[in-house]
Amino acid sequence: MTLLKIGPHTVQPPVVLAPMAGITNAPFRTLCREFSGGKGLFVSEMITTRALVERNEKTMQLIHFDETEKPRSIQLYGVDPDTVGKAARMIAEEDLADHIDLNFGCPVPKVTRKGGGSALPYKRNLLRSILREAVANAGGLPVTMKMRKGIDDDHITYLDAGRIAAEEGITAIALHGRTAAQHYGGTADWDAIARLKEHVPEIPVLGNGDIWSADDAERMMRETGCDGVVVGRGCLGRPWLFGDLVAAFEGTGTYAQPTLKEVAAVMLRHATLLGEWIGDEARGVIDFRKHVAWYTKGFSIGSEMRRSLAVTSSLDELDALLSELDLDQPWPVGADGPRGRTSGRNRVVLPDGWLDDPYDCAGVDADAELDTSGG
Numbered sequence: 200m201t202l203l204k205i206g207p208h209t210v211q212p213p214v215v216l217a218p219m220a221g222i223t224n225a226p227f228r229t230l231c232r233e234f235s236g237g238k239g240l241f242v243s244e245m246i247t248t249r250a251l252v253e254r255n256e257k258t259m260q261l262i263h264f265d266e267t268e269k270p271r272s273i274q275l276y277g278v279d280p281d282t283v284g285k286a287a288r289m290i291a292e293e294d295l296a297d298h299i300d301l302n303f304g305c306p307v308p309k310v311t312r313k314g315g316g317s318a319l320p321y322k323r324n325l326l327r328s329i330l331r332e333a334v335a336n337a338g339g340l341p342v343t344m345k346m347r348k349g350i351d352d353d354h355i356t357y358l359d360a361g362r363i364a365a366e367e368g369i370t371a372i373a374l375h376g377r378t379a380a381q382h383y384g385g386t387a388d389w390d391a392i393a394r395l396k397e398h399v400p401e402i403p404v405l406g407n408g409d410i411w412s413a414d415d416a417e418r419m420m421r422e423t424g425c426d427g428v429v430v431g432r433g434c435l436g437r438p439w440l441f442g443d444l445v446a447a448f449e450g451t452g453t454y455a456q457p458t459l460k461e462v463a464a465v466m467l468r469h470a471t472l473l474g475e476w477i478g479d480e481a482r483g484v485i486d487f488r489k490h491v492a493w494y495t496k497g498f499s500i501g502s503e504m505r506r507s508l509a510v511t512s513s514l515d516e517l518d519a520l521l522s523e524l525d526l527d528q529p530w531p532v533g534a535d536g537p538r539g540r541t542s543g544r545n546r547v548v549l550p551d552g553w554l555d556d557p558y559d560c561a562g563v564d565a566d567a568e569l570d571t572s573g574g
Contacts, residue, residue, distance in 0.1 A: 203403055203427040206341025206370050208270045212448035213427030214239040215405060216489035218274040225265055226472035235441035241411040245302050248277030248286035262295055278315045291338030303346040306379040308407025308548040317379035318549055320360040324559040341370040346389050350547050353379035360472045361399045371403040379547045389395045393423040405429050412535050413447035413454060417521055456530035459498050463492060463521040466494050470485030470517055481512050497534030498523060533549055
């Protein structure tokens with residue numbers, strides 16, 4: 200098994216929870232960490248750098264870590280080198296985290312239309328400036344980055360971006376094997392992950408994309424030579440996947456195949472944790488609703504019951520509805536396939552003239568840093 204080092208931190212097994220907006224908050228990280236026995240690296244939701252620097256109330260809640268989270272990992276989104284630098288310095292000086300990850304992979308229009316996320320690596324000089332400021336101000340904290348192959352098939356950036364990252368002191372790179380135009384559709388290009396590893400052998404490369412099971416993770420590492428894996432949509436409604444990953448990499452046991460009763464217990468705990476974190480039971484259950492379809496995928500549950508579960512507003516109501524199910528159902532065959540967003544190719548929304556010059560940094564609006572945290 201590969202020994203993955205992120206600065207001073209050893210990540211064993213070499214498994215990272217991908218930051219996902221509205222998903223990888225403290226409660227979900229707690230669940231995943233419990234199933235893994237505390238092994239792996241679990242990254243926060245994407246945090247907007249200006250919102251952090253200005254101490255936005257919602258942002259300060261999003262960067263709260265449970266005392267058992269070690270190392271504490273924050274993902275930052277930003278397009279202004281100075282603001283990214285200030286955010287990194289704030290994290291280091293105020294001991295807000297032990298690891299900083301930079302987001303250059305988000306494909307959603309509200310991010311790319313302002314030159315952020317997966318649009319930004321096209322501007323090579325801007326990328327270099329941001330990485331340099333982050334590393335220089337991080338006070339010795341390891342800084343990593345997550346990116347995609349490029350904007351589309353005609354504007355591939357990952358090899359140039361990887362070389363810039365290595366030159367600027369980035370500790371590790373995670374590559375999602377899709378372009379921004381692909382969003383989450385099609386099949387991830389694992390060959391690109393292998394090429395990036397060959398291109399920057401001096402730093403760890405982590406692979407991301409189409410890891411739905413522990414077997415997929417092992418296969419990705421075997422086929423690409425990458426140093427670790429980043430798991431995103433594969434753990435939606437499946438926090439026990441991290442236990443499977445530990446079992447796979449350490450060869451210590453079999454994979455989880457929970458009955459519906461066991462899944463229902465995890466659902467109730469997830470909703471409870473959300474309510475405790477938010478400070479309001481009803482809001483916690485409401486926030487949990489989006490997870491219902493992921494947890495119950497593959498089980499025999501009528502459409503009316505599924506609708507009822509998706510509109511609950513209290514723990515008692517959720518518990519009562521779950522108790523009405525046929526809880527003896529075994530784990531359904533084929534339930535480990537794709538979940539979450541699966542949209543195909545789309546036109547990437549970019550700032551006017553963004554593609555005119557890959558080195559000119561003009562065109563990044565000042566308000567690109569003003570979006571609410573969360574991506």
